[in-house]
Amino acid sequence: MNWKGIIGYSSLKKRFLVLTGVCLSSVTLFPAYSQSIASSGKTKTVLIYEQSNLPLETRLADLLGRMTLEEKVRQLDFYSGTDSLLDRGSKNSLPSKQSPFSTAKADALFGSLGAGAIHDLDPTPEQYNTIQRWVIEHNRLHIPALFIEEGLHGFDTGTVFPAPLNLASTWDPSVAEKTGSAIAAEARATGVGMILAPVLDLARDPRWGRIEEDFGEDPYLTGQMGLAYVRGAQGESLNTDHNVVAEPKHFAAHGSPEGGTNTSPVHIGERELRSVMLKSFEPAFRQGHAMATMAAYHEIDGIPVTADPYLLKTILRQEWGFQGMVLSDLGAIRRLYQLHQVASSPKAASCLAIKSGVDMQFYDFDHDVFQKALIDCVHEGSLPQADVDRAASAVLRLKFTLGLFDRPYVDPTLNAKAYRSKPHLDVSLQSARESLVLLKNENGLLPFSKSIQRIAVIGPNADVARYGDYEEEANGLHISILQGVKAEAPHAQVEFDSGKDIAAAVAKAKSADVVILGLGEWRGISGEAFDRTSLDLPGEQEKLLEAITATNKPVVLVLENGRPLTIGWAKAHVGAIVEAWYPGEFGGQAIAETLFGDNNPAGRLTITFPKTVGQIPDYYNTDPSRAYDSDLTRRKVYVDNDSQPLFPFGYGLSYxxxxxxxxxxxxxxxxxxxxxxxxxxxxxxxxxxxxxxxxxxxxxxxxxxxxxxxxxxxxxxxxxxxxxxxxxxxxxxxxxxxxxxxxxxxxxxxxxxxxxxxxxxxxxxxxxxxxxx
Structure with missing residues (x-):
């Protein structure tokens, strides 16, 4: 038998020893360090980990020592919450989020071992309480589940905030902090304890579809905005009814994929990794004490992130002092086997990830496959018990920190107070206003006079609210440019045309005093897995732009898009250009206020606009040998173009x-x-x-x-x-x-x-x- 201390907490290791490596159900032998409480004539033993007055690490060590290997491994697994709900019927066997809870499905899903975390539900408070109560009451040690959901720029059907690229364009960390705080409050009121945000990748290739999720191309700006968001979400304490665990992602260097295609290899060395890519993450962990992160899909210099102990253990934990949880991105562990081929089987991939520093899988493999793999690897000696203990400790530490062991349920009345509250809506509007970037304003075309009589609002993005990925356009107030203009200029005659029929759109433009042209992108050509080889205006938009401009009417181009676009023709021919990105549910209002002068634009670009795709990569903070020819006085040029950007990083005009x-x-x-x-x-x-x-x-x-x-x-x-x-x-x-x-x-x-x-x-x-x- 191999007797050794379970974990290095000096105050505890002198008091007990742990038996490891004996059998699947081996548990730590504990003396009775517990309280006895008399209640109704009966004595109830309150175990150490159940005592809220004791230090967190003391409680954690006590609980870990009582757990079997199976119970520890269960904490490393991620479950879909909808799998515990009743089916909708024979025509569609999948449950909806509104379906009632099924005890039979919960028993088949969770059994008697509980759940590490639950996702893909966006629960109501009542739904959360029902599922959480079942999980707690049906596992031996009454360990609660951690509910995790998205929170990139809004939670579920709550307040819709501008996209992260907008948030960064404010250059205002206080707005980022307020945004993180508001999203956290709306999520926690439903029982959710962790959100999958913020994204701290550096936007180094605008072909990549996830540019909209980032704070831009610069590590310092991204680091400061990420730090502010984390501080807002986590607050002074996580043991509240309004704060959640923030999860900076995708750790690390995910924003520089080969070819600009999602999850592709990243080719950088350690100097660039440390000097650039990790600089965007470091403040969130070292100053903001973010309690979770997501290990990314890709490989860096041939080593997949989920199999990289140097990144996940040496840098993150040892150098930065991280004590939180590392969650794999969905499919990242499976890729070790299926795509990267650094593991020969699902079992090998699962064990390699945990051994390398991952703490929880994102249901890559079936639950029984994943959990059995870890148990078998421990008994075979290929996965150290210490790595399982580290991972289980990370998950349980979050649950203790959130107060889930002491207050596992939520007060349903809190949701009504937090959900789309006026302060949260005000933050969304403020962020939209501050984020708008004025790229061109020839001869002071803007702001418009409110005495304008006839306005044509034209284009595929003119009468819709573009939110970007990870938000449904049905959510929120979805104020469009057209609605905003009508509200801002109530006495004007406002005509709309989608631009599908270019001739009809031109006719309306000719009869107007000014034209507001709403162009850009939308969810489906921008967002996760929507990478592009061209950065031109999509579809027939360039033709529409040129036809409308040919009317010689004053034209303002308003862009709503998720990445920089190559709009050289527009810059040369259009009177004014406003970059709005994806400005949230108040986007149309903020845009109209800006066009008519009630809001003076002060947003600044956080990513360089190239003239052509051929200039990529074109970030501003390149090395001298990329930017200059023989010395620092002559910039490099191409045979068919110069090397200057269309619009530089940090740029933006004002009135x-x-x-x-x-x-x-x-x-x-x-x-x-x-x-x-x-x-x-x-x-x-x-x-x-x-x-x-x-x-x-x-x-x-x-x-x-x-x-x-x-x-x-x-x-x-x-x-x-x-x-x-x-x-x-x-x-x-x-x-x-x-x-x-x-x-x-x-x-x-x-x-x-x-x-x-x-x-x-x-x-x-x-x-x-x-x-x-």
């Missing part, structure tokens, strides 16, 4: 203008950990009040490894009245100057640096400074 001056940089003293201070003055030089997004970029002029031509290191969004000046100081942490050097270590090497400040990544107000290492 006013801004001026920067008086840039000062104060470096820290030698060998200190102080920040670099960057001080400058920004002035609203126009006649309208507006927000400016001030951006600070940095480059180390000479270093031991090549570094980007410039990198975003700080930013702030601030309101300024006409002619108002403000002196601003932003800090660059010393750690942001570190490079992953040739010795594979982080080092601040010192030397000469350049700082740029302005309103985009092409800011030209610069200052050099020297830093002593």
């Amino acid at each position: 006013t203008t801004f001026h920067y001056c008086d840039l000062q940089v104060t470096p820290p003293a030698a060998k200190s950990n102080e920040d670099v201070s960057v001080t400058f003055t920004v002035t609203n030089t126009g006649t309208k009040a507006g927000d400016e997004v001030s951006q600070v970029y940095l480059r180390e002029q000479f270093s031991s490894v090549e570094t980007p031509v410039r990198s975003l290191k700080a930013f702030t969004r601030m309101p300024l009245q006409p002619q108002e000046s403000r002196t601003v100081t932003l800090k660059i942490p010393r750690s942001e100057l570190a490079v992953w050097n040739a010795d594979e270590k982080w080092a601040v090497e010192g030397g000469k640096y350049t700082v740029w400040v302005g309103g985009s990544s092409e800011a030209d107000l610069a200052k050099e400074f020297d830093l002593q290492p």
Whole structure:
């Protein structure tokens, strides 16, 4: 027999030993560290893990020690909640989310071992309580299930928030925090304890369909917006009725797939992984203490993420101190066997994933196949018991942290207060307003006068609300551009045409004073698994655009889309262009307010717009040898085009203008950990009040490894009245100057640096400074 301490908690390991590796049903032998409570003349023993006044880790160790191997493995499995509901009937055997609970199906599904987590239900509070009660009452240790659902930019039929790409375009972390908080509150009120958000992949290839889910191409901006979202969702404590576990995904580097196709290989080395891709995740884990993550589908340099202990154990857990749960993406473990072929069977794939640092499968394999595989591998010695204990501990830690062992049920009345509450709707509208990016405004075409008599609203996106993926367009208020314009200009004659008949649309345009053209994409050509080889306007939209523009009427192009589009012709010929992305249920209102001047646009691009697909990759923070020819003064060109972007990262216009001056940089003293201070003055030089997004970029002029031509290191969004000046100081942490050097270590090497400040990544107000290492 092999006697050893079950887990390294010094306060406990002196008190008990655990028997492992003996038989399937072996359990830890515990002394009676429990309380006896007298009730109605009877004495009830309250076990350590049931005592809410004890430290979490003490309770966790006690529970883990009482569990059989089968019970531990059950915690690593993911169940579809609809599988416990009654069928709808013979014509359609699948249950609906409104179907009643079936005790017979629950017994067949969960049995007496409970469930690790439940998904794909978006339960009502009553539904959650019914299923949770059944799970708790039918497993030996009364372990609750963790309900997990989507929460990318809204929960179920609740408030529909703008897409993450919109959220990032606000450059306002406070809105990201409020969004995360609102989604969490609506989810938790139904019993859901964890949401599959935010997405912190870097949007490095706009052909990829999931660009809309990201915060953009920059690691610093993505890191700050992700941190804010996590803080909003998780709050100060998860043991509340309004906070949930956030799950930054897809860990890691999922946004740079080969060919721009979803789940394809990622070809980067460790320096780029650490210096760029992981930088977008690190703040969420190290500062925001995110309690979960999703291991991605793809492989990095030939090693699938779900089989990469260096990424999931060494970096995530050991270096970053992560104590939460790693959930595999749906199908990611199966791919180890079927696609990557680094495992020879479902059993081998399942055990390899858990051994590598995954804690829960996303029902890749049938439950009996997955669970039996892990049990067999433990007994065969190919999967250490310690890895099963680590994984089970991660899942159970979340349940303790959420308070599910002490308050497993929800008060149904909370849902009515949280669901689509006015504060949540207000956040959605604020985010939509702040996210709109004015790309062009020739001769001050915008804002329109409200005295305009005849307006033509034309296009396939003009009379629908485009939400993007992971939201149903039937949800929310779905205010379209047409509805917004009618509300904003109630005295105007507003004509609509979908543009399917181009000649009819042209006729309506000719009779109007101005034309608002709603073009772009929609769910089905943008979103998960909807990758494109072309970034042109889809279908006949380019023809419609050119025909409407040929009328010589003032034309405003409003884009609702999930990725940058190659709109070079529009930039050259259309009077004004507004990028709205997928602006949520209030999108049409925010767009109309912007067109008529009630909202001064201040959104800024978080992803570069290329002129052609042939320029991809075209992110701004490339290395000098990609951007320049022989030195840093001459940009590379193609035979048939230059290499300049159509619109650069950080770009966006306003109805006013801004001026920067008086840039000062104060470096820290030698060998200190102080920040670099960057001080400058920004002035609203126009006649309208507006927000400016001030951006600070940095480059180390000479270093031991090549570094980007410039990198975003700080930013702030601030309101300024006409002619108002403000002196601003932003800090660059010393750690942001570190490079992953040739010795594979982080080092601040010192030397000469350049700082740029302005309103985009092409800011030209610069200052050099020297830093002593």
